[in-house]
Amino acid sequence: MNLAMPKNSEPTPVQLSAAAATFAxxxxxxRLHLVWLCAQGTYDVGTLAQRVGVSIPTVSQHLTKLRLAGVVTARREGRHHFYAVDDPHVLTLLDQIxxxxxxxxxLAPDPPIQPAG
Incomplete structure (x- = not known):
């Protein structure tokens, strides 16, 4: 396993919390669909809403959370915001999952969903 930590060291509680928050x-x-789309190219909110099948306000809320967490980037052109994934770590994480x-x-067939508990 090739982790970006010194050999024989464990993640700190703060690092574990930050990683758990990212996975959450x-x-x-x-939201994962939005990140996947933004990893494939640059999209505006309306296009993302259409592709994901949720309302524009819902997509905007998701994108705000993702942007604040540094998962997606945004650039403004006039009245439109365009979103993308630029961080190679996020791209690697998506590829790996x-x-x-x-x-x-x-990506087919879908994996079986196991009941919680």
Whole structure:
């Protein structure tokens, strides 16, 4: 395992909390879909709302959280905001999670959902 930490050191409680908060942020399927789309290119809020299938206000709320966490970046052109993922760590995380759930490179069929508990 190649982790960016010195050998034989454990993450601190603060680092663990920050990592858990990032995973929690990505635990919403619409939010994860937004991040995946923004990793593929630059989109405005209306296009993202249409692609994800949720309202523009909901997408705006999700994007605000993702931007404040540094997961997506935003740039303004006139009255429009455009969102993208520029952080290579986020891109790697997305690649790794989808490789984990679909090692053959396909995203179908969907993995079975296990009941909680």
């Amino acid at each position: 942020l990505l635990s919403s399927p619409p 989808f490789e984990h759930i679909a090692p053959d490179g396909s």
